[in-house]
Amino acid sequence: MTSPGPRFTALQRLLHWLMAICIISMLFIGVGMVSTVMPKYVPLITTHKTLGMAILVLALLRLGVRFYSGAPALPADLPEPMKLAARLSHYLFYALMIAMPLLGWAMLSTADYPIVLLGGVRLPAILPRSDTLHTLFWAAHFYLAFAFFALILVHIAAALFHLLVRRDGVFEAMAPLNPTTPRD
Amino acid sequence: MPHSPSSPRLTFGAAAIIAAVVAGSAAAFAYTAGWLSPQRLTPPKLVDALAPPGGPALGYRRNHAKGICFTGTFESNGKGAELSQAQAFKAGQYPVLGRFNLGTPNPQAPDGTVRVRGMGLQIATPNGEVWRTAMINAPVFPVATPEAFYQLLHAAGSKDPEAMKSFVAAHPEFASFGAWAGDGAWTASYAEEPYNGLNAFIFIDPSGTERAARWSLVPAAPAVTITQAELEKRGPDYLEKEITERVRQAPQRWTMNVVIANPGDATADPTKAWPADRRKIEVGTLVVQKIEAEADGSCRDVNFDPTVLPPGIRVSDDPFPAARSAAYARSYDLRTAESRYYPRTPASPKP
Ligand code: HEM
Numbered sequence A: 001m002t003s004p005g006p007r008f009t010a011l012q013r014l015l016h017w018l019m020a021i022c023i024i025s026m027l028f029i030g031v032g033m034v035s036t037v038m039p040k041y042v043p044l045i046t047t048h049k050t051l052g053m054a055i056l057v058l059a060l061l062r063l064g065v066r067f068y069s070g071a072p073a074l075p076a077d078l079p080e081p082m083k084l085a086a087r088l089s090h091y092l093f094y095a096l097m098i099a100m101p102l103l104g105w106a107m108l109s110t111a112d113y114p115i116v117l118l119g120g121v122r123l124p125a126i127l128p129r130s131d132t133l134h135t136l137f138w139a140a141h142f143y144l145a146f147a148f149f150a151l152i153l154v155h156i157a158a159a160l161f162h163l164l165v166r167r168d169g170v171f172e173a174m175a176p177l178n179p180t181t182p183r184d
Numbered sequence B: 001m002p003h004s005p006s007s008p009r010l011t012f013g014a015a016a017i018i019a020a021v022v023a024g025s026a027a028a029f030a031y032t033a034g035w036l037s038p039q040r041l042t043p044p045k046l047v048d049a050l051a052p053p054g055g056p057a058l059g060y061r062r063n064h065a066k067g068i069c070f071t072g073t074f075e076s077n078g079k080g081a082e083l084s085q086a087q088a089f090k091a092g093q094y095p096v097l098g099r100f101n102l103g104t105p106n107p108q109a110p111d112g113t114v115r116v117r118g119m120g121l122q123i124a125t126p127n128g129e130v131w132r133t134a135m136i137n138a139p140v141f142p143v144a145t146p147e148a149f150y151q152l153l154h155a156a157g158s159k160d161p162e163a164m165k166s167f168v169a170a171h172p173e174f175a176s177f178g179a180w181a182g183d184g185a186w187t188a189s190y191a192e193e194p195y196n197g198l199n200a201f202i203f204i205d206p207s208g209t210e211r212a213a214r215w216s217l218v219p220a221a222p223a224v225t226i227t228q229a230e231l232e233k234r235g236p237d238y239l240e241k242e243i244t245e246r247v248r249q250a251p252q253r254w255t256m257n258v259v260i261a262n263p264g265d266a267t268a269d270p271t272k273a274w275p276a277d278r279r280k281i282e283v284g285t286l287v288v289q290k291i292e293a294e295a296d297g298s299c300r301d302v303n304f305d306p307t308v309l310p311p312g313i314r315v316s317d318d319p320f321p322a323a324r325s326a327a328y329a330r331s332y333d334l335r336t337a338e339s340r341y342y343p344r345t346p347a348s349p350k351p
């Protein structure tokens, strides 16, 4: 579904930027916490679990909003491979935003850890304990985290390419504030 | 602004901005991950340092690798409820599972060769709270910081005979542990040992007041000392056979004491015992009712991470629980990934 307007709706832009901050923070917290034995390890991992679960909720909400509001069309003159790359990378983002938290949750469940978030909120296990599954989810969470970060770098480079080089309104479609160059 | 999508111009400025943003983000990420700081003490480094010269025993805990499971109950007398909101301190009986173990990375170590004995314990209460702790029989810890523990592991594992001497000289706080380790007061039973939490935690009482506390399990069975040589003669797995037989005859008990620090007592240094006059509360009794071989036991797949705490207990400024949590998770990740190397019995829980 494609929205008639030149820009994503205000709610979509709010969700995009809020989640961008959360997800980038999550990636940094993730690699930071697993490489330290300092006291900050404990608050970092609690924050990681809590923010990760918040991302899951936001991602599901965002997916709903995306189906409802659609997205502005990409510029007609954008080469077909670039359009395809844009679309595929956005699907991948949605998949990762939902899969990463689920993998984290499943990894802790299959290790029989109590899952306690900030404020003492407890989550139930979603799977029974299992060495094989724990190892599988751990590896998936690990490798997909790096794939996620790489995809974000490419996405940022592409966004800046649209903003600075092509100047085709694609950046403005998601810009948090009023655009100076609306897509037409 | 000119709108000319048909003739995109990749100016030097634009290329430089894009490259700078991407490279800067990647560098910040690498820095956060520790890839640019080889000096950083990471959980993998700490865990690798535990490995014996021949490498770690695959599929086993990276430390305290030899052990045997138990189940039983924690009989709380209710006296701890004024100290902490945790349900485990409300009068009642709560199921426990745990593990007696030896402080060695070698799962085949003869029982008579390891001075440090430990207990992993999990108390679960009906409201879903889980409290895990791993305690040892030493009255104090050998070192005051995780960094010093890492150095100790290197010194102890070094081929240089001077390494340990210079470590001890540089770490006078090692002396009290050293004196205990050398006192020769071995026992021939897991049931005759105390198990001390050593790390300080903050207890939060029902009114929200916080106090620093440590806990210990004091055995009901009187300690009968035996020389190390005598214990070694009884065979490599004597302690496991003894505790199995002893619990078969009668449940074994420990009193749980909670000791409250006075304001000003050092809470961040497990090499220092608090003075003996500190307020001590007997909060209940651990009753060990059944011993299970590790391979078939409920304790094998549990990580007795000392930061798994019920509401009403939280970490203090003691740097150990965080370091231990990071290291135990690493050990758990490794041993579960290696579970095919762990000798299972047909009755063992599925991997
Ligand atoms: C968008 C969501 C998430 C992202 C981007 C993310 C990212 C990461 C990253 C980058 C790491 C470090 C990997 C490494 O270098 O070893 C990590 C580790 C971890 N994450 Fe997440 N995570 C997410 C959600 C979650 C959730 C929801 C949970 C749990 C409820 C979770 C639990 C963990 C745990 C326990 C580890 C440490 C694994 C270990 O080494 O033992 N994560 N995560």
Ligand code: HEM
Residues within 6 Å of the ligand: A012, A016, A019, A020, A021, A023, A024, A066, A071, A072, A074, A086, A089, A090, A091, A093, A094, A152, A155, A156, A159, A160, A170, A171, A172, A173, A174, A175
């Ligand atoms: C964690 C970081 C990020 C994620 C997961 C993410 C995800 C997404 C997704 C899924 C879309 C497609 C729109 C939708 O269907 O909701 C999108 C669009 C967009 N993003 Fe991001 N984004 C992130 C960070 C950024 C950053 C830092 C920038 C800017 C430098 C940016 C700029 C854009 C732009 C300009 C669009 C519009 C593309 C179009 O018109 O199709 N994003 N983003």
Ligand code: HEM
Residues within 6 Å of the ligand: B046, B047, B050, B060, B061, B062, B063, B064, B067, B099, B100, B101, B117, B118, B119, B120, B134, B135, B136, B141, B145, B146, B149, B196, B197, B198, B199, B270, B302, B303, B304, B320, B323, B324, B327, B328, B331, B332, B335
């Ligand atoms: C930074 C210091 C420490 C490090 C790096 C360390 C490391 C480890 C590791 C890797 C394990 C195996 C965990 C598993 O795979 O489940 C372990 C188990 C254990 N540790 Fe520590 N430890 C430290 C401090 C302590 C302290 C202070 C105590 C006692 C108060 C202690 C008592 C135990 C006990 C009793 C176990 C066995 C628990 C069980 O039965 O699973 N450790 N330790």
